[in-house]
Amino acid sequence: AGIKRFEGSKIVLCDNRKFEEYSFATGRLIDSEDFTRKYFATKLDVEGRAEKNLYVVPKGPSEAEVFRNYEDLLAALGFKPMFKAKGDEAGSGLESHLAKSFKDIGSLMSFHEENQRFGTFMKDEGGAQTYVTIFVRTGEPGSHPEEPIIEVSEGEVLVRVDAIYAGKMKDQMVLVSASDMEKAIEQSGRINLYGILFDFNKSAIKPESRSALDEIGKFLKENPERKLRVIGHTDGVGGADSNLKLSQARAAAVVKDLVAKYGVAAGRLKAEGAGMTAPIASNDTEEGRAKNRRVELVAIK
Numbered sequence: 001a002g003i004k005r006f007e008g009s010k011i012v013l014c015d016n017r018k019f020e021e022y023s024f025a026t027g028r029l030i031d032s033e034d035f036t037r038k039y040f041a042t043k044l045d046v047e048g049r050a051e052k053n054l055y056v057v058p059k060g061p062s063e064a065e066v067f068r069n070y071e072d073l074l075a076a077l078g079f080k081p082m083f084k085a086k087g088d089e090a091g092s093g094l095e096s097h098l099a100k101s102f103k104d105i106g107s108l109m110s111f112h113e114e115n116q117r118f119g120t121f122m123k124d125e126g127g128a129q130t131y132v133t134i135f136v137r138t139g140e141p142g143s144h145p146e147e148p149i150i151e152v153s154e155g156e157v158l159v160r161v162d163a164i165y166a167g168k169m170k171d172q173m174v175l176v177s178a179s180d181m182e183k184a185i186e187q188s189g190r191i192n193l194y195g196i197l198f199d200f201n202k203s204a205i206k207p208e209s210r211s212a213l214d215e216i217g218k219f220l221k222e223n224p225e226r227k228l229r230v231i232g233h234t235d236g237v238g239g240a241d242s243n244l245k246l247s248q249a250r251a252a253a254v255v256k257d258l259v260a261k262y263g264v265a266a267g268r269l270k271a272e273g274a275g276m277t278a279p280i281a282s283n284d285t286e287e288g289r290a291k292n293r294r295v296e297l298v299a300i301k
Contacts, residue, residue, distance in 0.1 A: 002077050003132065006057050006066050006159060013054035018289070019237040020050040021200060022164045024131045025120050026083045029091025038093055044082075046131055047200055048166035049286060059155035063136045066157050067117035070134045079121040079132060090118035098135060098160060128166065135160040165286070175211055178219035181297065185226075190298040192280070194290075196254060201238070203249035205257060213254075216297070217262030227268045227300040230254050235292040236276045236283030248273025254295055270300065 005011070027041030057066055064086075071081075085091075094116065115138040123130045136159050139152040152158050175195055184191035195212030196205060205213075220226065232247030232254075251271035258264045274296075281288035 002073075003161065003163065004073065005053075005055055006061070006069055006157075008060075009055040009057040009159065011053055011055050013052075015050075015052045017050045018283075019047065019200070019235075020164070021045065021047045022050060022131070022162070024082070024122075024164065025118075025133065028083075028085060028089060029094050038091070040091075044131075046129070046164050046166050048164050051163045051165075053161050055159040055161070056152055057157035057159060059153065061157060063115055063117050063138045063157050066159060067119065067134065067136045070136075070159075070161070071119060074121045074123075074132060074134075077123065078125070079123040079130075082120045082122050084117075084119040086117050087114045090116060094118060094135065098133075098162075131164040131166065133160070133162040176215060178215045178222060181215065181219045182223065185297065185299050190296060192294045192296050194294055196295045198250055201246065203246060203253050205250075205253050213257055213261070216254075217258060217264065220258065220262065220264050220268065227270075229270045229272055229296075229298040229300055230258075231272045231274050231296040231298060233274050233278060233292060233294045233296060234276050235289035236279065237289065238276075240275060240277075244273055244275035244277075246273070247275045251295065 022045075023040060024044040024046050025040040026043055029038050030041050031038055067086075071084075117134075117136040119134045121132045121134070123132075136157060139154050139156045139158065176191065176193055181191055193212060193216075196209045198204065198206060220228075230251045232249075232251035234243040234247050236243075238246075248271065251273055255266070255269045255271040258269060259266050276283075276292070279288075279292045280294075281291040283289050283292060
């Protein structure tokens with residue numbers, strides 16, 4: 001919000017995704033020792049909603065003028081610079097490296113490194129972070145590959161703007177006590193839990209989930225006759241089949257942990273995966289997706 005395009009520019013490519021993992025550069029792009037890959041010397045691995053736009057600015061303004069306008073705009077919006085570079089200070093092959101995260105279209109264009117500007121900026125507002133990458137280059141004579149993805153004439157400026165919105169979940173992370181579980185299951189036969197955490201597209205339980213698992217273990221110890229279905233749920237990001245497998249694997253990981261760490265008899269627990277088939281909120285917002293990503297305990301009669 002508030003990040004405008006440069007005056008007179010036109011958008012030529014865009015890619016918006018509800019969730020993506022992204023390497024946010026805080027250092028220049030360098031080669032590996034065997035020159036088989038490139039990576040940022042320092043970076044932050046972030047994840048969240050991604051918006052990527054590619055613009056062409058008509059001949060006239062320089063890449064320095066365009067970059068400075070974006071820099072001033074971001075400063076006015078409260079963003080802080082994390083890394084800025086011009087020319088080869090940003091690294092060689094930056095346009096190809098960035099293009100790999102843009103619908104996997106390969107190299108956008110071949111340019112001379114001296115005509116590039118690159119910067120990454122971050123804003124923290126109420127626990128939610130927004131990360132922005134600005135990449136600006138000027139077209140040069142003979143710079144086009146044989147089959148260019150887009151046409152950029154000599155003197156026109158190409159602008160790549162990436163924004164990652166990494167909202168911090170709050171309300172769903174309240175610890176549910178063993179007594180709360182008992183009351184909910186007695187009243188409705190089920191309870192949704194949000195304190196059991198996993199990395200994106202992974203089934204290994206994160207260490208910060210231990211307090212929530214402690215409460216489940218306590219509940220099962222205090223109610224030795226109780227049997228439960230442990231059901232994994234995902235949001236709507238990704239395919240139905242992959243989400244179903246992921247939710248099953250996460251539920252199985254929870255059951256395995258409860259059996260191994262708390263001595264719960266395996267016969268008291270049944271792991272199931274519901275994938276994205278039972279949402280309790282809209283998958284169109286991050287808040288809704290956060291509610292849909294959960295582990296549900298359901299009483300077995």
